[in-house]
Structures are given as structure tokens and as C-alpha cells.
Amino acid sequence: MPMAYSVLLTDLYQLTMLQTYHAARMQEMAVFELFVRRLPDERGFLLAAGLEQALDYLESLHFTAAELDWLTDCGRFNPAFVAWLEAFRFAGDVDALPEGTVFFANEPILRVIAPLPQAQLVESRLINLLHYQTLIASKAARCVLAAPGKVLVDFGMRRAHGAEAALLAARANYLSGFAGTATVLAGMQFGIPVFGTMAHSLIQAYDREEEAFEQFAAAQPGNVTLLIDTYDTEAAARKLIQLAPRLQERGVMIRGVRLDSGDLAEHARQVRRILDEGGLRQVTILGSGDLDERRIAELLAVGAPFDGFGIGTRLDASTDAPTLDMVYKLQEYAGKPRRKRSEGKATWPGRKQIYRRMTDDRAFMSDGLGLEDAPQPGEPLLQPVMREGQRLVLPEPLSAIRERVQQQLAALPSTLRANRNEPPYPVEIAPELQEMAARLDRETH
């Protein structure tokens, strides 16, 4: 399993801090919360994703003999500390938003309560896992909102940032409502539907384009989607009119064509006309090539007759907002609330809960961010998912998460549903949180 990375996939300071906690016998319970400090200007909401992989990570956390040897040899760690790491496991409690839940700035999407060293060590990888899938699920949701009723496919593997990003992007896109992915391994690993067409290189490898179409189609069982922009898009569409009956005799259907370059809207209109006049009304048109939610909205706004889109680079690298300001902060230690006060980076202390208020017809109204032990009106969103290092529930089927996303997207305020990011959704900070923060600021020095 590619997700099973070493416990040493962490920042060195986690280990030097653990060495301190070990030496100072600081093993009391710590409460950390993971949240996004501020939404990027390009986003009006985010979708929580990646919890499944985060829980896998916590459950399997341990040091191997080779890793302990390396720590000893690197000269930074004393023998008693390294020996103590041998039995190190994560045995804490985790509460989290179910995957596919909409959330906003300052709202915790995951809370860890564990002895301080356990809660600290996992920071780097927890952020790494939850940050990326949340980033991509949120971007994908914007694509889904921009293209109602269209078939969306993840084409992003090649320019995703490495292998794990490619796989997890396929998962995150699928959760948000994509029909599937071109990444084969994501199909095998997560059971996500896989889609594919053909590349320009196949067309180029043949001397004649129609020969490439025919041999490709003949070699695939069932249906095919053909790429028709290698030389002259409209000329290629006309070739299909001749080819379709011959293929049909051999039991092969042309299901779709893909357009990947030039003025996509204009080509789509021309190709639609050619196909319709040639009796190929059932053949769908798929667009691709540096697409994102903005370009798709533009194409659909001018009535370009696309049935679906392959979305790659701009999605799997979330190019307009490639990172989130996601952090994991200590909120309480040894029973006392804690607060970071660094300029511009202050946090809300204490164990918090998000209370979501809906209208009578199940639309989002406002969120309250308050303390867990001071319940407010609204649905509490953080749910228990792990106790003493053991999962409380089985992994959630992707279909259930997909359904949650669709319900949430339908319930968003209309501005957010239209991919407009202003005005910000109202998240009200409870008075008791503000009072606690002010009190800690007076006390801490």
C-alpha cells in the first residue's frame, strides 16, 4: 500500500520536541486541533477530505528497527529516548468532520487528544494527508458546481505532485462528484471508475488518421472515445461519419469524441453539427486541455455543446490556490487551555465544536464556533472517530461520502453555489471563546 509511509515522514523538530518531553516527563494529555486559518481568496468554502488515510496512519504508527538504528546513528538522540520510541504507538482519541463536510476558516476539522508526545509527533503527516485531499476535494467541488449534469473525469496524474498526490487526487475528485479518473491504480486501489480515450501519439504513429481511428476502435471491446484534434478537427469529425457504420458491423460503437486544443467552443459547435448531420447524434463530445471551473463555466455560458470534460493539471495541483493555510495547534495541555499569540497567527483556545444552523428547508444559515462543553443551537459537526488508538467505525464507503457532498453542495448559499467567494459565510465566534482568549492573553508570559 503506497500510503504506508515510515513514521520518519515527519519534521525533525517533532522528534527533538519528543526528546524534550521524554526527558522532562511531560506525558499529560494534550488537545490539538487541525484547521484552516484563512480561506484562499479563490475559495468561498472547503470540503473536508482525507480522514480515512489519516486514521490508517494513526493506527499503524510505529518505529521499525532500521528507523531506530538511523535515529541512534544520526547523533541527535540519546539512547534512553530511542529505546522509549521502540514501544511508541498512537493511543489517543480523535474527533473529526465526516469526509465531504463543508467547512470554513477557523473551524477544526480534526481534534486529537492524546499524551503530549503522541499528539505532537503526528502533526506533520496529519497535515500532509488532510491538507492535500481537502485542497483537491474543494477545487473539484467548484468544477462540479460549474458543470451541472456533465460527466467530469480526473486527467491530472502526470502533473500531480508525485505518485501519492495523483492517487489521492483521484479519490478526492471522486468524492466531490467526478464520474471517475484516468489513473488506473486509483481504480484498483479505491474502486473508482476509470476512464480513458487515446493520445495524439497513437494518431501520429499511423500514416493516416482514419486508419488510427479504425484500428484503435477495433481493438477495444465495446465503446470508444476518439481524439479528433491532432490535425484538423472538423475534417476528423467527417471521417467518423464514414467510419461509424463499418465499426458498427464489427460490434464497436463510437461513444464519444475528445477535443483538446484550439477554440473549444467553436470546434464543439462545428463537430456537433457534423456529427448530427451525419447521423451520429448519440456520440458525445468531451473537452480537455488546461480546463478548470472558470473555463468550463465560460464554455457552458456560450452554449458550447459539451457532454463532459477531462480536467487535469489545474485540478490536481489546484493551480489557482495550490495550498491552504492549514495548521495543527495546541489548544490545551494538562487540563489548561493554551493559546498562541504570535502576530497575525493567534488561535482560539480550548476544545471546540462547530454548530451548524440550517434553515427549515435544510439550507446553510450560519455556523457557531464555540466550546464543546457549552452547546449551542445547531448540529454539532465534529464526530468521535477513534478512541484509545482504535477506530470506532469501519471505513466509510466512497458512495456515502459522495452523497454527503451532493447534499452539502445543494444546501450552500447561492453565492457559494455559483462559485462566488464573497460575502464570507457567517461563522460566529462564541463569546465564551473570546473571553477565554482574552483571559489567557492576560495570564501568559
Next chain:
Amino acid sequence: MPMAYSVLLTDLYQLTMLQTYHAARMQEMAVFELFVRRLPDERGFLLAAGLEQALDYLESLHFTAAELDWLTDCGRFNPAFVAWLEAFRFAGDVDALPEGTVFFANEPILRVIAPLPQAQLVESRLINLLHYQTLIASKAARCVLAAPGKVLVDFGMRRAHGAEAALLAARANYLSGFAGTATVLAGMQFGIPVFGTMAHSLIQAYDREEEAFEQFAAAQPGNVTLLIDTYDTEAAARKLIQLAPRLQERGVMIRGVRLDSGDLAEHARQVRRILDEGGLRQVTILGSGDLDERRIAELLAVGAPFDGFGIGTRLDASTDAPTLDMVYKLQEYAGKPRRKRSEGKATWPGRKQIYRRMTDDRAFMSDGLGLEDAPQPGEPLLQPVMREGQRLVLPEPLSAIRERVQQQLAALPSTLRANRNEPPYPVEIAPELQEMAARLDRETH
């Protein structure tokens, strides 16, 4: 080894195309070249990186029994094709730029010559591997150019896009001249020096900041870098004046302080003055917090007394230019040059070579992009690295690649060395390439 991903980490269309080539018995030699079509506006040059992992991938490529079963079960592939995949290996030739070589738009950084199915299947993962490390090495080089003589450390793991990105970013940053990384596993896996300080959470877990400093320092063998911006930066610096002598008696040196928030330049000046007046002239100041080459240049331009920087999110996600337009295109099949002509995406056909012209004092002058069999003045940059699926050379030590990078950066035109991206570096397309392209355009249909 985290890099050993399944052969199914590819796009579905590679496999459907292979099924076509299998059925049509198209097994003749294909020539593919991997290049960047156009530099992002934010980049004046790129640094090639990732070849080592690409060659690992090609050498180990095969289908496991479980993968073949999955392909059979998915219903898209016929039994004869799946049986043929069982013995599938990569047995082609590869030429490439040595890692750390500067290159520009349209210049191939890797060429594959292999039977068509072998050369085709590897496209997605070759781009995935070479794209990301090239992206990050190029961004890191800009940081190195912006901060001459400063210690630069990769802090980006948590917001890199997944595990593999975090590891490969540490490698790419180190190649470009970073002193090291905070990512522990990159230290174990690649032998890269690891660096670390402490997090705000450690300070917060103690009731008093000075207690946190003292216990952290006392628990680490040797030197420590302390984070001093959790509450009041200048007050914390003054606490160190009291603490340093006590620590020195216990054999612990304060090597540095880290500033992570607020007006970094102003804090650095104040802290430098406090430390110097308190007899801690040898203590270095490390800056961090949403830094990139632009912000570092600004800090150094106003004389902020930083000795080094930790650079994270904006580096490992290359946030100002998070992807490159890197492609892998068929240039020749069965002895005939091939050319893609799609609008705005046309390619130069044939087997090419880059000829780099230097001035007498070893500065970059211009590149010539021509055919391999029509040598031009200048040094040919593409080197043979694999023949018939076997590496020709041992993996290059990272130290050798680091040295190549420093030589290349020193030889760049002064505008590029100053991180200015205009005017573009001259890459001259040879007349015979232009003639070949025009001829193919007339012939192909």
C-alpha cells in the same frame, strides 16, 4: 522504497493504446521526447531533476499477477493482450540531461527510443516524476540566487502534495543548493542533512517561556535553535541573555533563534541588537513563515540581519507557478519523423539535440536546438544514460549534482541570475528542423 509504485500508476489510455498496438502488431521503434512547451511567466530558466527516480522506474517496470488479474477483471482488455503484458519490460534506450542542467522551453530533457508500446506506456509516470522535481529544483534555485551565502532549509513537508512530493522536494531543494531539509525520512533515504528547531506548541505546553527554552535545550545534545516569537519576540530574546550562561555550564550552546511572524525585518534588527549587546554575537537568526525568493530578496534588500531561512509551503508547492507545461511527444515512428499539429500545441519533429554555446569565460551565450545527426557548434547536452533497459552509469552522487547546479547558476546571464525572467534566453531553432516540420505539415493528413 516509497518510489516503487505499481506499473498501473498510469493513465488508462496508455493501456488501451497498448492493446491497439498489440492487436495491430505495431512494435517498431518509437522516439519520444520529454520537454516543457513554454516556461511559466514566473520562470526564466528551469533545472532538470528527477532522472534518478525515472531510471529506477524504467528498470523495475513489470506487471504483477494481482495487477494482471485486475486488468482481466475490469473487462476492457482481451486475454491475449493481458497474457502478453506478463513478460512486459522496458528494454529501450534513454538519453537525458544530467540532473542539475539548466534548460529552456522546447529543449528535450529526456528522450526514449523503444518499441512503441514500451515507449508509450511510461509516459504518465515519467512526466509525473520529472515534472515535480524539475518544478521544485527550479523554484529552489531562485531561492538560492536570492540569498547568496545564506543557509536555506526545506520546511515544506506538511503542505507538499502528499508523501512522495515531500520526499522528492527535499531531494530537489538539496540539489539546488539548500543546506538540507526538516523532513527526517529524506535524511534517511537520500542522505540529505536534516535540520530542525522547535514548534510553538512546545512553548505553549509550558507555563513559562523561559522554562520551555531551558528544558528543550537541556534535552538536546550539542546545539539548539530556539523559536522566540510565540508571545513577545524581543522579550524572548532578552530571556536568552540570562539563559545562555546557565546552558553553557551544562554544555549546551544556543546556536540560533528562529523568527516566524510579524515584521520579520524589524524583529531581526531588534533581536540582533539585543543578542549582540548581551554577548550572544555568535547566535544566528533564522527566518521562516510564508517565505519565498521574493520575500527573502526584500528582507535582504532592507538589510535584515538574517543568517538563514526556512522555506516551506511556497517552495514545495511552487505556489507562484505550481505546474510546468511538460509533455512527452512522439517525434519519430518506424524511421519516419512525426509531428503533432494541434492548434497552439505543434511540436518540432525528429531526434533532437541541444547545443549550448558558452563565451570564452564559460558564461551562457545561446542554445541551438537541432537534429542530433546535424551537429552544431556548442556542447551537446543530452547524454546516453540507458541502453536496452540497462543503466549505463551508477546513480550520480547528490554532491556532484549540487556542484553542477552551482556552476550552471554562476554561468547564467545576469538577468536570469537576478531572478528576472525577461528577455528570454536565446534558443535558436535550426533551419533543418523548421524545414522538416514544414515538409511533414504538407505530407500528413
